[in-house]
Amino acid sequence: MGERHIPFDGPHQAGVLAPPAAQGWFAAFDLTKGATPARVKELLRTWTRDARLMTTGRAPSGDDSMALGHGPSSLTITVGFGASFLRSLGAPVPGPLEPLPVFPRDRLDARRGDGDIGVLLTADDAVVAAHALRALVRTARGTADVRWQMKGFNAIEGVTVKRGTTPRNLMGQVDGTGSPRPDDPGFDASVFAGPESDPAWMRGGSYLVFRRIRMLLDEWDVLPRVRQEQVIGRRKDTGAPLSGGTEFTAFDLGRQRADGGLAIGPGAHVRQASAAANSGAVILRKGFSYFDGYRADGTPDAGLLFLAFQSDPRNAFTRIQQRLALADELSRFIVHESSALFAVPPGVTHPAAYLGQSLVEAL
Numbered sequence: 001m002g003e004r005h006i007p008f009d010g011p012h013q014a015g016v017l018a019p020p021a022a023q024g025w026f027a028a029f030d031l032t033k034g035a036t037p038a039r040v041k042e043l044l045r046t047w048t049r050d051a052r053l054m055t056t057g058r059a060p061s062g063d064d065s066m067a068l069g070h071g072p073s074s075l076t077i078t079v080g081f082g083a084s085f086l087r088s089l090g091a092p093v094p095g096p097l098e099p100l101p102v103f104p105r106d107r108l109d110a111r112r113g114d115g116d117i118g119v120l121l122t123a124d125d126a127v128v129a130a131h132a133l134r135a136l137v138r139t140a141r142g143t144a145d146v147r148w149q150m151k152g153f154n155a156i157e158g159v160t161v162k163r164g165t166t167p168r169n170l171m172g173q174v175d176g177t178g179s180p181r182p183d184d185p186g187f188d189a190s191v192f193a194g195p196e197s198d199p200a201w202m203r204g205g206s207y208l209v210f211r212r213i214r215m216l217l218d219e220w221d222v223l224p225r226v227r228q229e230q231v232i233g234r235r236k237d238t239g240a241p242l243s244g245g246t247e248f249t250a251f252d253l254g255r256q257r258a259d260g261g262l263a264i265g266p267g268a269h270v271r272q273a274s275a276a277a278n279s280g281a282v283i284l285r286k287g288f289s290y291f292d293g294y295r296a297d298g299t300p301d302a303g304l305l306f307l308a309f310q311s312d313p314r315n316a317f318t319r320i321q322q323r324l325a326l327a328d329e330l331s332r333f334i335v336h337e338s339s340a341l342f343a344v345p346p347g348v349t350h351p352a353a354y355l356g357q358s359l360v361e362a363l
């Protein structure tokens with residue numbers, strides 16, 4: 001498993017389309033006071049070079065040997081820019097990167113949100129993720145410092161018993177079934193900024209919404225299983241829709257039960273989050289569970305690091321979340337605690353190119 005390698009180079013940064021990884025680490029950086037565009041350019045060039053090495057299992061110069069012999073372990077390193085980054089470099093902020101609105105029920109901790117630069121690291125080995133993060137932080141010294149960092153985990157092939165199993169989240173639900181697939185019609189237009197879109201430096205890139213969502217697990221646990229299934233609109237064991245069929249059967253939102261009620265109720269998460277309920281809004285979800293111990297009140301500090309990639313959050317994440325915050329039955333069992341939005345530029349396709357090059361070279 002340690003030998004698995006996900007190519008760093010490509011039209012899109014690898015973390016967007018990579019399959020689920022066992023580890024998902026996220027670090028947000030703020031530019032150091034006085035960091036010049038020239039320093040930022042140098043940082044992006046160095047990060048690109050080092051990411052290319054580490055994602056093939058090679059060590060960058062001055063390495064600490066932390067992951068020596070571990071292999072690439074499916075490492076991906078994906079870099080995005082926050083609105084504050086563009087403002088400090090004097091570049092215009094694209095419309096899709098305008099701050100997300102405050103949603104009803106949000107309980108956001110500003111110290112663990114936003115940031116100038118966001119880096120998503122995914123890998124099948126925690127040592128490999130930790131090593132890569134340390135290497136990036138070390139080279140950033142003097143130009144950018146860590147603002148906040150979080151990490152989560154997932155089940156992956158080779159760990160779960162059956163191959164191709166959709167992972168479960170900490171509420172015990174099969175999570176990821178309804179996420180769009182690259183061969184779905186309209187996938188690219190939903191996920192990536194198009195070839196004609198503005199600004200030009202984002203063409204082929206994607207906008208990433210990050211939310212740390214705590215699950216109120218003790219309250220969830222006392223809900224009878226049948227109610228838990230109604231809250232989501234899918235069965236807990238197989239993930240099949242309550243309108244019938246198996247996990248990947250399309251759900252039938254009009255289907256009625258014998259008693260006349262809707263099989264997938266009006267407040268069910270999948271109904272409220274569906275493209276049909278949100279004028280066609282589609283997001284590419286990527287989730288990592290986190291379990292950071294127990295809070296002072298004895299409840300688990302656990303939940304989902306929720307990531308969503310899309311071509312424009314204003315008519316994707318924001319539209320869906322505005323509806324979920326009010327109408328989704330699941331919203332009683334979760335708390336959004338951190339939020340960030342980053343413009344993830346396209347990938348690199350030439351050995352001399354670096355991430356964000358067309359943005360920073362136009363400054």
Ligand code: HEM
Binds near residue numbers: 173174177179274
């Ligand atoms: C802790 C918070 C959340 C949990 C536990 C959760 C859980 C689930 C589960 C179990 C499903 C059904 C299986 C699947 O398709 O993956 C689902 C579907 C979905 N969720 Fe969530 N979710 C959460 C937050 C969110 C948020 C914040 C959004 C977006 C704003 C969202 C958007 C969606 C969408 C778009 C679907 C697919 C609906 C469809 O099939 O059309 N979810 N979620």
